Amino acid sequence: MKLYDYGPAPSPRRVRVFLAEKGIAVPTVQVDLRAGEQFGAAFRAINPDCTVPVLELDNGRRITDAIGICRYFEVVQPEPRLMGTSAEEQAEVESWQRWAERDGFYAVMEAFRNWARGLKDHAIPGPDAYPQIPALAERGRARVERFFARLDARLAESEFLAGPRYSIADITALVSIGFAAWIKLAPPETLGHLARWSAAVNARPSAAA
Amino acid sequence: MKLYDYGPAPSPRRVRVFLAEKGIAVPTVQVDLRAGEQFGAAFRAINPDCTVPVLELDNGRRITDAIGICRYFEVVQPEPRLMGTSAEEQAEVESWQRWAERDGFYAVMEAFRNWARGLKDHAIPGPDAYPQIPALAERGRARVERFFARLDARLAESEFLAGPRYSIADITALVSIGFAAWIKLAPPETLGHLARWSAAVNARPSAAA
Numbered sequence: 360m361k362l363y364d365y366g367p368a369p370s371p372r373r374v375r376v377f378l379a380e381k382g383i384a385v386p387t388v389q390v391d392l393r394a395g396e397q398f399g400a401a402f403r404a405i406n407p408d409c410t411v412p413v414l415e416l417d418n419g420r421r422i423t424d425a426i427g428i429c430r431y432f433e434v435v436q437p438e439p440r441l442m443g444t445s446a447e448e449q450a451e452v453e454s455w456q457r458w459a460e461r462d463g464f465y466a467v468m469e470a471f472r473n474w475a476r477g478l479k480d481h482a483i484p485g486p487d488a489y490p491q492i493p494a495l496a497e498r499g500r501a502r503v504e505r506f507f508a509r510l511d512a513r514l515a516e517s518e519f520l521a522g523p524r525y526s527i528a529d530i531t532a533l534v535s536i537g538f539a540a541w542i543k544l545a546p547p548e549t550l551g552h553l554a555r556w557s558a559a560v561n562a563r564p565s566a567a568a
Numbered sequence: 569m570k571l572y573d574y575g576p577a578p579s580p581r582r583v584r585v586f587l588a589e590k591g592i593a594v595p596t597v598q599v600d601l602r603a604g605e606q607f608g609a610a611f612r613a614i615n616p617d618c619t620v621p622v623l624e625l626d627n628g629r630r631i632t633d634a635i636g637i638c639r640y641f642e643v644v645q646p647e648p649r650l651m652g653t654s655a656e657e658q659a660e661v662e663s664w665q666r667w668a669e670r671d672g673f674y675a676v677m678e679a680f681r682n683w684a685r686g687l688k689d690h691a692i693p694g695p696d697a698y699p700q701i702p703a704l705a706e707r708g709r710a711r712v713e714r715f716f717a718r719l720d721a722r723l724a725e726s727e728f729l730a731g732p733r734y735s736i737a738d739i740t741a742l743v744s745i746g747f748a749a750w751i752k753l754a755p756p757e758t759l760g761h762l763a764r765w766s767a768a769v770n771a772r773p774s775a776a777a
Contacts, residue, residue: 416656420656422659422660422663423663424659424662424663424666424667426662426663426666427659427660427662427663427666428659430655430658430659430662431655431656431658431659432655434654434655434658434659435655445643446639446640446641446643446644447625447629447640449639449640449643450631450633450636450637450639450640450643451631451636453633453635453636453639454631454632454633454635454636457633457635457636458633483711487714489707492701492703492704492707494701494703495701495704498698498701502692505696
């Protein structure tokens with residue numbers, strides 16, 4: 360088994376933090392996204408979508424979606440649970456993970472990819488050319504500010520994002536905030552609940568992954 | 569238990585088809601999105617995000633995300649499995665569901681919400697004002713055409729989207745294609761694998777939900 364990865368990139372980091380929380384070690388292969396290695400013939404043969412992470416199983420099959428990879432490990436090694444246990448808890452985790460991804464991760468990506476000089480025709484990840492739309496870069500930033508405010512409001516009523524236990528929803532939020540530094544945005548210090556949560560999740564050894 | 573729903577809308581339809589496949593009946597409450605009922609004080613008290621579907625449990629708690637709701641029912645009543653069984657299968661279903669949502673459902677939504685006359689400041693679902701971006705309407709259409717082509721390519725090698733069994737990934741794809749009619753797009757008849765799959769999934773009684 361191996362994980363195609365790129366150290367600085369936020370998408371594979373979601374998987375790395377997840378694996379660190381489970382205490383699972385998987386050998387990684389670095390794909391240099393900054394050098395465009397994902398668009399080369401060798402990597403296209405591994406994932407025609409030209410994205411990382413990719414998990415290659417021992418039977419040769421590949422999972423090319425970050426959350427799909429996390430789901431694989433959650434089933435293979437359920438403890439510690441990162442996707443909830445009871446039906447209600449699993450639904451809650453799923454909902455908050457999706458919220459953090461949509462309003463956080465994708466909002467940062469929208470702002471970053473429609474602004475970065477090196478991504479002119481890569482406003483959407485993958486092999487297809489999509490030109491940047493400057494209005495989207497601006498909208499993305501506004502969305503990220505709202506994401507910070509809502510995250511703080513949610514954390515005023517809950518220890519972790521999806522309830523009393525750390526979950527994959529926290530991982531998505533944590534990685535999204537790290538990603539926001541790429542567009543030079545950070546949660547305002549006045550958001551005290553977010554600050555309390557941020558200190559807690561970043562103190563976990565998994566945050567270094 | 570009750571499901572806040574709106575008959576013509578694609579998001580709650582995902583849940584309705586899922587429930588029909590499981591043979592689960594849940595009483596529904598219609599929220600008239602066309603009349604703007606989701607923005608009224610009464611519904612805001614139920615879901616501040618102003619979206620349907622919302623599942624209200626007997627203990628009063630609410631799940632406000634379509635896939636979160638499906639996850640709830642998958643755990644409560646596992647059979648028939650719509651999210652996979654083995655680790656590999658669950659990862660596969662998760663990955664294809666997410667692909668169909670991102671490249672299909674969200675692409676149609678991008679095209680529709682940035683174009684429809686009645687949605688001027690509602691380019692993103694929810695209570696926040698986001699003005700339409702005409703370039704996004706155009707980009708959305710291009711993405712939907714690519715979605716059709718890739719879906720056909722995938723269905724050339726697989727009976728259903730995530731493998732040999734019908735799953736929630738098929739539901740997302742099916743609902744996305746229905747939603748595409750709102751922007752007057754339909755898969756070209758030349759895509760034979762897609763046509764074969766489409767006939768099969770639409771022949772299931774759940775498609776009427």
